Amino acid sequence: MQKVHQGESLKVWVERALCQGAELCVEASGAVFATDDEYVSFVKLAGDGAPTDSAEHAVVVPDEHQDDVRVAAQDCPAQCIRIIE
Numbered sequence: 001m002q003k004v005h006q007g008e009s010l011k012v013w014v015e016r017a018l019c020q021g022a023e024l025c026v027e028a029s030g031a032v033f034a035t036d037d038e039y040v041s042f043v044k045l046a047g048d049g050a051p052t053d054s055a056e057h058a059v060v061v062p063d064e065h066q067d068d069v070r071v072a073a074q075d076c077p078a079q080c081i082r083i084i085e
């Protein structure tokens with residue numbers, strides 16, 4: 001049976017110390033991720049300047065972006081996108 005994700009709680013954060021800057025996360029979910037001046041990813045959904053690089057600062061992902069965030073986490077070459085469900 002296919003798992004239904006709609007309506008489930010999902011949070012995301014990025015372990016920035018491991019990020020390689022490939023920006024695949026931005027390609028997969030540009031509404032959720034961006035990279036800074038040094039091409040290190042952060043969760044832009046959190047708003048300007050908000051820390052998103054630890055579990056305690058994980059950002060709630062709206063339903064419409066959850067599948068894209070899962071793809072980003074799966075495809076991240078550094079495996080540094082952390083999902084909390």
Ligand code: SF4
Pocket residue numbers: 014018019020021022023024025026035039040041075076077078079080081
């Ligand atoms: S895909 Fe992973 S390694 Fe690449 S920028 Fe995003 S978080 Fe960093």
